[in-house]
Amino acid sequence: MLTTTFIALGSNIGDRRGTIDRALAMMKAAGIASERVSTLRDTAPVGGPASQGQYLNGIAQASTDLPANELLATLLRIEADLGRVRTERNGPRTIDLDIIAFGNETIDDKTLIVPHPRLHDRLFVLEPLAEIAPEWIHPVFGKTAAVLLTSLRQRLERQTTASNGRELAGLRAMVTGSTSGIGRAIALNLAEAGADVLVHGRRSASAQDVAAQCRQQRVQSEVLLADCGDPAACVRLVDAAWRTWNGLDIWIHNAGADTLTGPAAKASFEEKLQTLYDVDLRGTIVTTRRVGQWMKQRGQGSIVTIGWDQSETGMEGDSGQLFGAVKAAVTAYSKSLSLTLAPEVRVNIIAPGWIRTAWGENASEVWQERVRRETPLAVWGTPADIAAAARWLVSPAAQFMTGQTIRVNGGAVR
Numbered sequence: 001m002l003t004t005t006f007i008a009l010g011s012n013i014g015d016r017r018g019t020i021d022r023a024l025a026m027m028k029a030a031g032i033a034s035e036r037v038s039t040l041r042d043t044a045p046v047g048g049p050a051s052q053g054q055y056l057n058g059i060a061q062a063s064t065d066l067p068a069n070e071l072l073a074t075l076l077r078i079e080a081d082l083g084r085v086r087t088e089r090n091g092p093r094t095i096d097l098d099i100i101a102f103g104n105e106t107i108d109d110k111t112l113i114v115p116h117p118r119l120h121d122r123l124f125v126l127e128p129l130a131e132i133a134p135e136w137i138h139p140v141f142g143k144t145a146a147v148l149l150t151s152l153r154q155r156l157e158r159q160t161t162a163s164n165g166r167e168l169a170g171l172r173a174m175v176t177g178s179t180s181g182i183g184r185a186i187a188l189n190l191a192e193a194g195a196d197v198l199v200h201g202r203r204s205a206s207a208q209d210v211a212a213q214c215r216q217q218r219v220q221s222e223v224l225l226a227d228c229g230d231p232a233a234c235v236r237l238v239d240a241a242w243r244t245w246n247g248l249d250i251w252i253h254n255a256g257a258d259t260l261t262g263p264a265a266k267a268s269f270e271e272k273l274q275t276l277y278d279v280d281l282r283g284t285i286v287t288t289r290r291v292g293q294w295m296k297q298r299g300q301g302s303i304v305t306i307g308w309d310q311s312e313t314g315m316e317g318d319s320g321q322l323f324g325a326v327k328a329a330v331t332a333y334s335k336s337l338s339l340t341l342a343p344e345v346r347v348n349i350i351a352p353g354w355i356r357t358a359w360g361e362n363a364s365e366v367w368q369e370r371v372r373r374e375t376p377l378a379v380w381g382t383p384a385d386i387a388a389a390a391r392w393l394v395s396p397a398a399q400f401m402t403g404q405t406i407r408v409n410g411g412a413v414r
């Protein structure tokens, strides 16, 4: 059975055009017959060493009866025969032959990822692809090559014209649990910094409200609803979020169960433990593992999770035991994730101290007094304080930060 495939052609050493012509001839001899080849264009190198030369890039549409793994093996052999030597990542090469798409298939194994995980981020792929196959539909994003090209151009345009105070312009963020409190403050702060923001919650009305406020900052904002206590719903949430704007640059996992106010406050210790485990811990793990892997394949991204400053020091009582255990686990997991995803993706943890959210608003005078006593700066923190830390952590200014816990707690040092 013949499969239609798109092969990206790239060369930046020696006789670039001659090498690409020879690669196409060798492909044909190996049963990969090109039906259409785009214009070859001169492009500035993306990534890699500063000194490397301009690329010549194009795309070939071909039909083959080879299965995908054999197609890859054949292309790698042709690259080797044409003198390709692999040294550093994104380094100069006589020829690069990447499988952009293979029929409608999605493949993600150790040796092959299809569609190519960076195709939608690269003008040197999308421009020739949209030239020869503007109506080709990306099997993950469900959008045509022409539409993906337009979106990418808009995103790059916003990044290059980013003004002062809009340091996240052109980046796409998900903030889970952003219908109220800390999550809402983070969503609004990221929008103010120029990021497009996906607002997530369980209730549509309040989520729509936050999205509308984000849009007032002249950014895109959409709502996705999901119960983060349900792992299948977490998977669907990540998939839907990734598809919305053809990938994500930022994932802030703030969604957590409130076991302190409302009817949930009356649940037993065991029930609260289960809820916190399901939502705060498993929800964080299921979502960030999935989105983190895609960000790594894509070559960039930033993740923030939410811990708790007192999980380090301990706090007496049921709440101390519950949050201490669950948030310490979130923190430990996040550090391991940061090591797994480096160097492409940064993962950091914010550990809030006493922050005036729903519970703090109505806490008794005894608690108000205790918070002042335990906080050297002698005030409650606000959701805006956490949002400011999150905004910095996901910004380019924090490019050397990963695997760290930032305690935003008004100065408590124990």
Ligand code: A4P
Pocket: 009, 010, 011, 043, 044, 045, 046, 047, 048, 055, 057, 072, 076, 086, 089, 090, 091, 096, 097, 098, 099, 100, 110, 111, 112, 113, 114, 115, 116, 117, 118, 124
């Ligand atoms: N692999 C996985 N999926 C695929 C796929 N869909 N097609 C594996 C091909 N290979 C795939 O590839 C490394 C391994 O990726 C393969 O052995 C295969 O098992 P490689 O060709 O050795 O590495 P590479 O191409 O240097 O790296 P990579 O990560 O593919 O880089 P990119 O993303 O291809 O970028 N700037 C301009 N202007 N033009 C360019 O063509 N190319 C790159 C390389 C950087 N900057 C560029 C250009």
Ligand code: MG
Pocket: 096, 097, 098
């Ligand atoms: Mg390659």
